[in-house]
Amino acid sequence: MTVKIAVAGASGYAGGELLRLLLTHPEVEIGALTAASSAGTTLGTHQPHLVPLAGRVLLETNAETLAGHDVVFLALPHGHSAEIAAQLGPDVLVVDLGADHRLADAGDWRRWYSGEHAGQWPYGMPELPGAREKLVGTKRIAVPGCFPTGGSLALAPALAAGLIEPAVTVVSVTGTSGAGKSLKPNLLGSEVMGNASAYGVAGAHRHTPEFVQNLSGAAGKPVTVSFTPVLAPMPRGILTTASAQLVGDVDEAAARAVYEKAYHAEPFVQVLPEGTWPTTAATVGSNNVQLQLGIDADAGRLVVVTSIDNLTKGTAGGAVQSMNLALGFPEATGLSTVGVAP
Ligand SMILES: NC(=O)C1=CN([C@@H]2O[C@H](COP(=O)(O)OP(=O)(O)OC[C@H]3O[C@@H](n4cnc5c(N)ncnc54)[C@H](OP(=O)(O)O)[C@@H]3O)[C@@H](O)[C@H]2O)C=CC1
Numbered sequence: 001m002t003v004k005i006a007v008a009g010a011s012g013y014a015g016g017e018l019l020r021l022l023l024t025h026p027e028v029e030i031g032a033l034t035a036a037s038s039a040g041t042t043l044g045t046h047q048p049h050l051v052p053l054a055g056r057v058l059l060e061t062n063a064e065t066l067a068g069h070d071v072v073f074l075a076l077p078h079g080h081s082a083e084i085a086a087q088l089g090p091d092v093l094v095v096d097l098g099a100d101h102r103l104a105d106a107g108d109w110r111r112w113y114s115g116e117h118a119g120q121w122p123y124g125m126p127e128l129p130g131a132r133e134k135l136v137g138t139k140r141i142a143v144p145g146c147f148p149t150g151g152s153l154a155l156a157p158a159l160a161a162g163l164i165e166p167a168v169t170v171v172s173v174t175g176t177s178g179a180g181k182s183l184k185p186n187l188l189g190s191e192v193m194g195n196a197s198a199y200g201v202a203g204a205h206r207h208t209p210e211f212v213q214n215l216s217g218a219a220g221k222p223v224t225v226s227f228t229p230v231l232a233p234m235p236r237g238i239l240t241t242a243s244a245q246l247v248g249d250v251d252e253a254a255a256r257a258v259y260e261k262a263y264h265a266e267p268f269v270q271v272l273p274e275g276t277w278p279t280t281a282a283t284v285g286s287n288n289v290q291l292q293l294g295i296d297a298d299a300g301r302l303v304v305v306t307s308i309d310n311l312t313k314g315t316a317g318g319a320v321q322s323m324n325l326a327l328g329f330p331e332a333t334g335l336s337t338v339g340v341a342p
């Protein structure tokens with residue numbers, strides 16, 4: 001069965017990565033490509049690496065241009081998905097790469113974003129406990145934020161197994177493409193090159209409630225999360241270091257057994273061999289999450305490091321993986337575990 005798909009936000013980073021993956025997906029026919037200020041220009045102007053689609057003209061983003069497709073991906077800025085999704089009809093699979101439908105709590109939405117809460121959709125992180133079942137057959141998918149992808153998968157197994165206290169610290173070093181294409185003062189070349197800078201510090205980043213939702217769900221009780229992102233001079237990748245106080249005596253073998261049990265059947269999560277630590281370079285271009293853990297015995301803490309490509313597993317790859325589940329395709333269709341190195 002071939003499905004016809006449309007991508008709204010095709011001129012952006014997330015839309016471009018989505019199209020890179022969909023071009024090799026055997027069950028997909030690529031239909032309408034839409035944008036905002038870029039409408040009327042060709043895709044090749046914005047995404048010169050997507051050669052087979054270079055001559056396609058970008059349409060305006062509205063219900064008419066997105067009509068007549070089996071699947072519509074919305075890679076739009078926050079707050080723009082709900083109105084369009086409501087006009088697409090219940091039989092269309094709508095995959096939202098923005099934040100609009102990630103959070104369950106309307107108060108959290110109002111606090112961290114703004115405007116009306118559009119309601120929660122099944123969450124596109126199949127590796128979280130209970131998430132995969134909700135994606136099978138669904139017509140609406142909320143794709144996770146990039147930081148909550150690497151950070152939640154780092155700690156969910158330990159919380160679910162009761163290995164650590166429900167108070168965790170997460171620090172993520174990120175590449176610049178996470179911020180999208182639009183120009184921002186902290187993303188000017190001379191600010192980014194040769195520099196690393198923390199932002200959204202001390203509980204100020206809007207991914208905090210998404211972390212709390214995911215990890216509290218895994219733990220079965222409230223979890224507090226202190227999250228700090230750090231911008232680094234690289235285009236892609238997120239390296240996350242997550243840690244928490246151990247509950248009682250836990251040795252490394254016991255902790256490793258918990259993670260291996262949680263992830264041994266997951267196609268895109270690799271618990272690395274002992275002594276090998278994740279790097280961003282090793283996951284660029286793949287849909288992988290590479291993970292390593294250690295016990296800091298003196299501090300009594302579990303430390304977990306993960307690496308993802310923010311644009312692949314952190315956005316577009318996660319979206320395709322969830323689409324596959326929703327439509328009944330093998331979960332890994334169109335996705336690669338092979339990265340690009342060096
Ligand atoms: N970059 C990343 O690593 C991640 C991104 N995401 C999410 O994906 C979504 C897209 O992000 P990203 O690709 O990085 O952003 P970009 O800024 O790179 O692209 C934004 C896209 O949306 C279009 N657009 C802008 N405003 C409107 C509007 N009012 N109506 C319709 N289309 C509009 C733009 O079109 P035009 O070119 O014409 O302006 C462009 O195609 C966001 O919600 C983001 O949070 C999620 C996880 C990770």
Ligand SMILES: CC(=O)N[C@@H](CCC(=O)OP(=O)(O)O)C(=O)O
Pocket residue numbers: 097098099144145146147174175176177178179180229231310
């Ligand atoms: C470097 C950088 O700015 N990163 C972005 C990550 C956003 C993202 O990827 O996720 P959303 O879909 O939730 O926006 C940020 O910190 O806001």
